[in-house]
Amino acid sequence: MPCAGRCDEPIPVIRGDQVLIGTDANDLESRPSPVPSPNPQGREECVFRHIREPDRSTIEGYRRTGGYDGLTLAVSELNPAQVIDIVRDSGLAGRGGAGFPTGVKWQAVADASGAPKTIVCNADEGEPGCFKDRAIMDHDPHAVIEGMALAAYATGAPRGFIYLRYEYPETLGTLQRAIKEAEEAGLLGERILGSAFDFTVVVRRGAGAYICGEEGSLLNSLEGRHPFPRNRPPFPVTHGYEDRPTVVNNVETLASVPHIVRRGADWYRALGLNDLAGTKVISLSGDVKRPGNYEVPLGLPLSTLLYDWAGGTGSSRSVQAVTMAGVSGGFLAGEDLDVTLDEPSIRAKGSFLGAGGIMVFDDTRDMVEIAHFAMEFFAEESCGKCFPCRIGTERLTERLAGTAGPTNLTAWLDEVNDIGRTMKAISACGLGMAAPLITESLLRYFPERVAQHVAHQARD
Numbered sequence: 001m002p003c004a005g006r007c008d009e010p011i012p013v014i015r016g017d018q019v020l021i022g023t024d025a026n027d028l029e030s031r032p033s034p035v036p037s038p039n040p041q042g043r044e045e046c047v048f049r050h051i052r053e054p055d056r057s058t059i060e061g062y063r064r065t066g067g068y069d070g071l072t073l074a075v076s077e078l079n080p081a082q083v084i085d086i087v088r089d090s091g092l093a094g095r096g097g098a099g100f101p102t103g104v105k106w107q108a109v110a111d112a113s114g115a116p117k118t119i120v121c122n123a124d125e126g127e128p129g130c131f132k133d134r135a136i137m138d139h140d141p142h143a144v145i146e147g148m149a150l151a152a153y154a155t156g157a158p159r160g161f162i163y164l165r166y167e168y169p170e171t172l173g174t175l176q177r178a179i180k181e182a183e184e185a186g187l188l189g190e191r192i193l194g195s196a197f198d199f200t201v202v203v204r205r206g207a208g209a210y211i212c213g214e215e216g217s218l219l220n221s222l223e224g225r226h227p228f229p230r231n232r233p234p235f236p237v238t239h240g241y242e243d244r245p246t247v248v249n250n251v252e253t254l255a256s257v258p259h260i261v262r263r264g265a266d267w268y269r270a271l272g273l274n275d276l277a278g279t280k281v282i283s284l285s286g287d288v289k290r291p292g293n294y295e296v297p298l299g300l301p302l303s304t305l306l307y308d309w310a311g312g313t314g315s316s317r318s319v320q321a322v323t324m325a326g327v328s329g330g331f332l333a334g335e336d337l338d339v340t341l342d343e344p345s346i347r348a349k350g351s352f353l354g355a356g357g358i359m360v361f362d363d364t365r366d367m368v369e370i371a372h373f374a375m376e377f378f379a380e381e382s383c384g385k386c387f388p389c390r391i392g393t394e395r396l397t398e399r400l401a402g403t404a405g406p407t408n409l410t411a412w413l414d415e416v417n418d419i420g421r422t423m424k425a426i427s428a429c430g431l432g433m434a435a436p437l438i439t440e441s442l443l444r445y446f447p448e449r450v451a452q453h454v455a456h457q458a459r460d
């Protein structure tokens with residue numbers, strides 16, 4: 001059913017036996033998001049380039065360092081195809097998880113028939129250990145809006161939505177203020193900068209579930225439907241919001257675009273190391289001395305980030321393991337910590353960089369317990385549409401808790417591997433496909449701890 005009421009109003013939320021509405025619900029995560037620290041090596045940045053400057057979240061502060069110059073350039077001197085060429089040539093790829101090339105996505109929407117087209121900024125940020133999009137929106141909201149406007153100009157879309165994680169109430173106010181400022185300055189709305197280009201942006205609060213960040217679920221939620229993933233194909237580029245051509249891009253992806261259009265594709269490409277294009281924001285947390293958001297050149301060794309930038313564990317303990325892609329990429333440990341931060345290097349180890357959340361665990365941590373927490377999260381957040389994910393995440397959680405499954409190690413391993421293989425092969429979306437990376441990597445790096453766990457399962 002389409003949403004009957006106003007979808008930008010507060011959504012009641014249930015916590016224990018309380019139903020919180022409005023201000024109470026909005027207080028859930030109302031701590032201010034820290035400004036990202038500069039990196040100690042003085043590496044050139046893209047998205048964080050100006051984020052620490054005073055008043056950056058206001059339109060005056062944003063314009064002081066060239067904000068909206070990319071949009072002005074595009075509207076006055078470039079045709080839409082030229083904007084797409086710049087984005088494609090820059091090598092920018094999606095920063096929300098899947099890493100799809102942004103210029104290729106925009107080209108597909110520009111080429112698709114059907115109107116009106118739509119730009120959706122995916123600001124749901126539900127992945128555990130990811131908090132970069134919040135920092136970008138809190139401190140540089142106009143970069144997101146300008147990126148959306150450039151996407152709209154390039155693809156011919158007159159309308160846009162920011163689908164904002166429900167638990168970011170302060171960010172909602174920041175975005176709404178920024179949109180109003182942009183409208184008043186003639187940078188959003190009708191006849192932008194005196195041209196024939198019209199584009200409006202509305203913020204919609206998310207429905208408060210991890211699955212809402214998956215693009216098909218997001219589009220269903222935006223339409224007021226239950227947030228189940230959609231079957232693909234068709235893809236959102238041809239059948240997205242209201243079944244019409246739609247760009248769905250992550251906050252970081254969109255916030256990169258104004259810098260790229262202003263400075264050029266070659267400038268962005270050159271930011272990466274070893275022939276890799278551009279940068280990625282990493283949210284670093286856990287047993288680490290200086291946690292936070294760091295914008296790294298793609299190709300930077302993980303060890304440089306962990307030790308030189310973030311100060312190591314900050315104790316006498318050593319790093320036992322890290323997660324990748326929040327928790328969706330499972331763990332890296334041992335010799336595999338010797339990776340560089342880019343998809344080819346991390347995928348070669350059976351994981352992926354994804355949205356760039358990395359959690360660090362020192363050698364005091366029980367990795368079976370950590371794996372159990374992660375799987376419990378997936379089981380809790382599985383939307384239930386497809387059975388491999390709905391049942392598989394529950395069965396793996398039980399086995400990691402030691403409350404069900406074989407007590408013989410060989411049988412236990414066979415069963416856990418079999419469940420994981422099935423989930424990866426036939427789950428309907430990335431949630432069910434990624435969750436088994438937790439057990440896969442646990443078995444790969446910590447076989448002795450797993451054997452101990454199976455031998456000592458607590459049963460009634």
Ligand SMILES: Cc1cc2nc3c(=O)[nH]c(=O)nc-3n(C[C@H](O)[C@H](O)[C@H](O)COP(=O)(O)O)c2cc1C
Nearest residue numbers: 094095096122124125126213214215249250253430
């Ligand atoms: C379970 C699940 C959750 C996701 N959550 C998010 C999210 O919170 N934010 C996001 O940008 N992408 C998320 N994604 C990825 C989106 O489906 C989509 O690939 C992305 O928004 C596309 O934008 P990009 O090309 O700029 O990365 C999620 C995917 C899955 C499978």
